[in-house]
Amino acid sequence: MKNLILSAAVILSLTFNAAAAIAKPVNDKAQKTFDLLFKDADNVKWSESNSNYEAFFDSEGIKTRVTIDAKGNLLQTIRYYxxxxxxxxxxxxxxxxxxxxxxxxxxxxxxxxxxxxxxxxxxxxxxxxxxxxxxxxxxxxxxxxxxxx
The missing domain is CATH 3.10.450.360 (Nuclear Transport Factor 2; Chain: A,)
Known part of the structure; x- marks a missing residue:
């Protein structure tokens, strides 16, 4: 019985973690703006802050961070080179x-x-x-x- 409960807990934990990994970190409007402007982006990582979305990525060897609001407006671009x-x-x-x-x-x-x-x-x-x-x-x-x- 212990094994059954433990197995069920492990399966539920894995299911929740998989669902969290699949969750979309950015809304469709922000994603559309990003895809339009940064076609050559590599290694994109998204985060959310104050109802804005930030994407961190590389583009042609330049590290870049962009901020896009929930309406899909590009607010700021920061490039490091x-x-x-x-x-x-x-x-x-x-x-x-x-x-x-x-x-x-x-x-x-x-x-x-x-x-x-x-x-x-x-x-x-x-x-x-x-x-x-x-x-x-x-x-x-x-x-x-x-x-x-």
């Missing part, structure tokens, strides 16, 4: 304004305010955080001594 994906005018101004520094990483944020770039630069002694806009204008945010040197 290196120097080679920066627009030429932005890269030119960064290299010109911060000579001798290497681009360590870029976070590109696109939303209703436009496109902005949060860029981390490094040299032998410091990490420098700057912001840049689509026109290439830059501003210093912070500068930190490198802890790995």
């Amino acid at each position: 290196g120097e080679s994906n920066l627009p030429a005018n932005v890269l030119y101004n960064v290299k010109n304004d911060y000579k001798g520094k290497e681009v360590f990483g870029v976070t590109e944020v696109t939303n209703k305010n436009g496109v902005n770039y949060r860029i981390v630069l490094k040299d032998d002694k410091h990490y420098t955080h700057i912001n840049a806009n689509n026109s290439g204008d830059t501003e210093l945010v912070s500068k930190h001594k490198r802890g790995d040197k």
Whole structure:
């Protein structure tokens, strides 16, 4: 009798876990917007937060996070990449304004305010955080001594 109860509990547990794994993490409108805009997305993982849906994925080697609301409106796109994906005018101004520094990483944020770039630069002694806009204008945010040197 114990074995029968234990077996039934295991089967029910597996059934509930399988049903939870099949549950759709995103509504149809958000999925339709995503499929329309991000055809080349790989390794897509969805999460829900404050009645919005976030998709995390790779596209052509760039890690990307998008936020889509329940109505299917694209709210924000965040992309993480290196120097080679920066627009030429932005890269030119960064290299010109911060000579001798290497681009360590870029976070590109696109939303209703436009496109902005949060860029981390490094040299032998410091990490420098700057912001840049689509026109290439830059501003210093912070500068930190490198802890790995």
